[in-house]
Amino acid sequence: MLDKIYVISKRQPLRQQVSRATTSLIPISSRTPSPRDRVEMHGGIPVTGFTQTVFECLREAPFSLGLAIADSALRCTGQRPEQLCAQIAREQKRRHGLRRAAEVISYADGRSENGGESRVRAFLIEQGYLLPELQVELPNPLDPRDVYRVDFLWRLPDGRIVVGEFDGMGKYTDENMLVGSTTAKALVAERQRESRITLLGFPVLRFTYQDLARPYRLHNLLRAAGVPRSQDAARRFHASWDAAQGNHPKRRP
Template identity: 55%
Template sequence: MSGLRRATQEKLDHILDEAECYRALALACEDEARAFRRRCENGSIVSPAHGAFARTIYWESLNPREKALHIIRAEAARHPSWIFRSHCAALIWGLDVPYPLLDTTSIIAARPPRPCIIAARRPSPRDEIESVDGIKVTSFWQTVSECLREAPFSYGLAIADSALRRTNQTRVNLMSHLEKTRGYPGIRQARFIASYADGRSENGGESRVRAFFIAHGYPIPELQVDLPNPIEPARPFRVDYYWELSHLLRIAGEFDGKQKYQDPAMLRDKTIVDSLIEERQRESRLTLLGLPVLRFTYEDLSQPARLDKLLKASGISPDRDAAQRWRDQWRAVTHTRY
């Protein structure tokens, strides 16, 4: 490698290293961008947004949430006047935004008149603008309101639950915050979603499964219930869902997201194998209480027929009239402007 090529490579590596430290895409001037684009041809570099780059191996290690945040941070650095809102702002505020809402191409392409994603224009007089880590965003509760006014029920419930969990507030508090956006398009939908919000839900997957129970007329379980540990009484078991349908039929439910087997903070210095073994031991002890344990995954959410079969096979039956009432109410709040 010639001295010039080596110097160019060192410069590009330095730019990429700094971007990775900031958890953003690397921005480059025209000369550097040309050099990056040449490396895109051999696959070592990717360009998820125009004029913004990342090492391929680094980019592919990111989940959709992290990819969206990398793009947002890069665009915020490139356009300091932009105001991020709706699902983008929710990400910046640390809320649980379901992956299907994180279409990174919509973030890249967003321009007025699509202010629900990114606003490059001046904010309206009613907008509340704050700064989070140097990025301009709509205020926390304005962001929550925008998301609930736009999102499908299960996605909105995940965001609403995480807002309550993050702020340690109640459903009543959420309703009060929504009153500040009275008269906005979609506010009836937002109130409807908020009426089911529960901050005890620990992640978006749990919220979306609960949304399925609600929409399909299944009994709504208690959340995050402590059950006795027959082997170690001082360490009770906590389950995500708990149904007590009769004195003879009690069922526990758990949502299995990949995060608890991939996130170092959740593994707490354990290996994935250790975590899996611990989970199996925990479940085997729950069976000593005579409790069947239902396990739900993100894959189940994409196959509602499978979820139906699982619940019915466990003795949990839907109330068809309740499901129809829910559908009628949802139709009423989504087919009106206010």
């Protein structure tokens, strides 16, 4: 949640810290705040305010982690991407990195519920895959009063539907997420849920942090499911991203 306060020093490279911010935003402390910093006090420690912290992260983070932060910012505030962009532009006038931050925010979606989901979506964007719908409700075929909400849903050109789920370990090990249950019961419940979704005729792709660390796994899953990929879309993204960073366009396969 973004309302948790973590404090790091501005003197530390933000790039080394940003991975901690995939589901939590990190307000940045400064022993010597600059005049343009919007400083708030937490426990007697000066930290940058919410919007500046988002900006400081987005102007330094790689695209995938930046998208996780931007998604989280939208989810927390209920803003639309253009509203967050406008607020950052007003408060951070003429700051280096505004274009990069705006580029990340243009892809952000507050419906993404955790950093893992955001990073899978960043992979899809970077690689030119067809983007899915997020947090779609599907009927439980055994109980019409019940629905299952899935992380990703692709409607393929041939009419087929493919479901995608990000499978973080927290739902099986975090006591707050287990809510009095056990890991074994959570695993069984998840298997039952998936089996009922497949009764609808929809294959389910499962993504993990291990897959994110080995992109060939993601490519293999998506290819096997028939999710379309456009090299032109990937090239357009990378050209735009390079321009947002002030880099010269690069040749990409």
